Amino acid sequence: MIGPLFHREYLAFARSLGRGGFIRLVVIYLGLFGMYLPSSIESPNLALLPFVLFPLYMAGPVGIDTIAGERERGTLETLLASPLALADLLWGKFLFSVAAGSVFLFFSLVVSLGFRTLRGMAVAQPGAVLVVLFTSLVVSGFSAVTGMHVSVRARSSRAAQQWFAALSAVFFVATGALLKLFADKLIPGLKGVIETALVNGWESRAVILFAVLLLAVTGAMLLWLSGRMRVLWKLNSFR
Amino acid sequence: MGSTSASLTNVTVSYGPVRALDGFDLDIPSRGVHGLLGRNGAGKTTAIRALLGLLRLDGGTVGVLGADPVKAPETRRRISVLFSEDGLVPALTVMENLKVWCGFYGCGPRDCAELARKSLEAFGMLHAAQKPVKDLSTGNRRAVAMARVFAVPSELVVLDEPTASLDPVKASEVRAMIRNCAGDRPVLLSTHNMSEAESVCASITIVHGGKRILHGETGALTVSPGFVVRTTCGTVVHGGEVISPGPDGSVLLESPLPAPELLESLIAQGNRVEEFGRAGRDLEDVFMSLAREEGG
Numbered sequence: 121m122i123g124p125l126f127h128r129e130y131l132a133f134a135r136s137l138g139r140g141g142f143i144r145l146v147v148i149y150l151g152l153f154g155m156y157l158p159s160s161i162e163s164p165n166l167a168l169l170p171f172v173l174f175p176l177y178m179a180g181p182v183g184i185d186t187i188a189g190e191r192e193r194g195t196l197e198t199l200l201a202s203p204l205a206l207a208d209l210l211w212g213k214f215l216f217s218v219a220a221g222s223v224f225l226f227f228s229l230v231v232s233l234g235f236r237t238l239r240g241m242a243v244a245q246p247g248a249v250l251v252v253l254f255t256s257l258v259v260s261g262f263s264a265v266t267g268m269h270v271s272v273r274a275r276s277s278r279a280a281q282q283w284f285a286a287l288s289a290v291f292f293v294a295t296g297a298l299l300k301l302f303a304d305k306l307i308p309g310l311k312g313v314i315e316t317a318l319v320n321g322w323e324s325r326a327v328i329l330f331a332v333l334l335l336a337v338t339g340a341m342l343l344w345l346s347g348r349m350r351v352l353w354k355l356n357s358f359r
Numbered sequence: 360m361g362s363t364s365a366s367l368t369n370v371t372v373s374y375g376p377v378r379a380l381d382g383f384d385l386d387i388p389s390r391g392v393h394g395l396l397g398r399n400g401a402g403k404t405t406a407i408r409a410l411l412g413l414l415r416l417d418g419g420t421v422g423v424l425g426a427d428p429v430k431a432p433e434t435r436r437r438i439s440v441l442f443s444e445d446g447l448v449p450a451l452t453v454m455e456n457l458k459v460w461c462g463f464y465g466c467g468p469r470d471c472a473e474l475a476r477k478s479l480e481a482f483g484m485l486h487a488a489q490k491p492v493k494d495l496s497t498g499n500r501r502a503v504a505m506a507r508v509f510a511v512p513s514e515l516v517v518l519d520e521p522t523a524s525l526d527p528v529k530a531s532e533v534r535a536m537i538r539n540c541a542g543d544r545p546v547l548l549s550t551h552n553m554s555e556a557e558s559v560c561a562s563i564t565i566v567h568g569g570k571r572i573l574h575g576e577t578g579a580l581t582v583s584p585g586f587v588v589r590t591t592c593g594t595v596v597h598g599g600e601v602i603s604p605g606p607d608g609s610v611l612l613e614s615p616l617p618a619p620e621l622l623e624s625l626i627a628q629g630n631r632v633e634e635f636g637r638a639g640r641d642l643e644d645v646f647m648s649l650a651r652e653e654g655g
Contacts (some may be wrong), residue, residue, distance in 0.1 A: 195446050197444070199448025201413060201442070202435065203433065206432075
């Protein structure tokens with residue numbers, strides 16, 4: 121049952137953007153991430169960094185719109201009354217948010233690799249690109265599930281967006297500060313490994329470990345969200 | 360009222376400290392349109408949510424088409440619902456909205472297109488199939504929402520105030536649509552519009568303060584125990600009393616006698632009867648008198 125819901129989300133997303141909006145998005149993404157940034161960063165591994173960080177800002181707002189936006193448009197209750205199971209609803213919306221948040225970045229990544237090759241700049245190893253793709257997908261998932269969590273209880277779509285922006289800022293700052301303060305205390309040499317990963321190789325164990333840990337956190341948050349939606353549904357307050 | 364397609368039995372639902380349904384009973388016959396009537400906040404929408412298994416019940420049981428929708432959510436595949444908000448995705452076209460909805464009911468892409476087309480045709484909205492829903496007028500949106508509800512192969516249709524916010528002409532059209540489409544499956548129509556219920560519903564349940572205060576066939580409920588009598592001289596002699604006519608020239612008599620016997624008795628008492636028949640009362644009179652009794 122996820123298929124029809126995914127299709128519905130896609131149609132709503134595409135129609136809301138419109139042809140003009142779609143072209144503007146493509147120009148911004150491909151211009152910024154596919155051409156400008158890759159050509160201004162010399163290190164091929166460092167040039168992949170935006171593709172890991174920026175999904176955080178892409179999938180979350182889509183996730184918010186699929187719940188808080190739906191509620192504001194008065195369509196959520198009809199969805200809940202449809203034959204869709206609550207789990208289908210959750211997974212359909214989550215997977216669409218991840219896909220919508222990742223697809224432009226993936227195209228930009230491909231363009232950036234081609235662009236660097238054309239300009240005669242060094243290109244990251246295929247293994248590093250694969251790790252970045254995986255990590256980018258995981259960050260998208262984390263962002264989407266965070267957006268959905270926030271929007272389940274937010275009073276409006278706007279309130280959910282504000283909460284999400286604040287949480288994203290906290291995530292960035294806290295992650296940086298924690299790494300700076302405790303990285304070497306937690307795992308001796310971790311700080312050095314991260315720095316090396318950015319400069320010398322994304323295939324390093326530290327990066328893969330980070331991605332896997334984030335994947336586990338995302339999975340736990342999905343389970344939590346599923347339980348929370350069930351509880352709210354039973355308390356007659358999820359609609 | 361014959362066999363039932365769905366029922367709520369002694370259902371109690373609370374939203375925090377507020378008791379929305381209090382031992383409420385509802386029996387939806389397996390044919391025709393059944394009206395769920397009540398004032399705003401009486402518990403109509405809560406009853407619908409309970410029927411769909413969307414609520415945690417504090418007590419009571421729900422049965423829909425032989426299953427419990429709380430324990431078996433797949434029962435919702437056999438029900439199609441229109442809430443007071445139409446539930447259409449504004450950015451999608453009319454046709455896309457219907458096809459997506461049919462997809463939720465397990466129909467394949469070709470079936471979805473065919474079901475959507477047929478239903479839009481039945482509701483006179485096929486001409487707008489490729490228009491985005493956001494570009495439609497309120498009345499046309501409601502017609503499309505009705506087409507969505509009746510497009511899927513459900514066995515029970517639930518309509519929550521489908522004519523709210525419509526002008527009288529569109530409301531009348533929607534009522535005609537409900538009457539036309541209710542032939543093949545039972546419909547639960549929730550409304551606070553008494554004349555609408557009277558014109559559309561074969562049977563009704565009136566909810567007040569979360570409780571059922573009346574249910575039965577509409578025709579039987581709107582029949583008064585009284586009789587209207589008009590004589591050549593205006594006054595009516597009955598049981599030794601001379602009763603003066605009302606402003607319309609007729610006399611309203613209440614009698615336990617069957618109509619033929621009462622008419623014979625009136626003639627025997629010397630009345631020259633010009634007109635004789637059962638007095639009618641509309642559903643609004645019934646509802647208002649019940650509301651007064653219940654302290655509403």
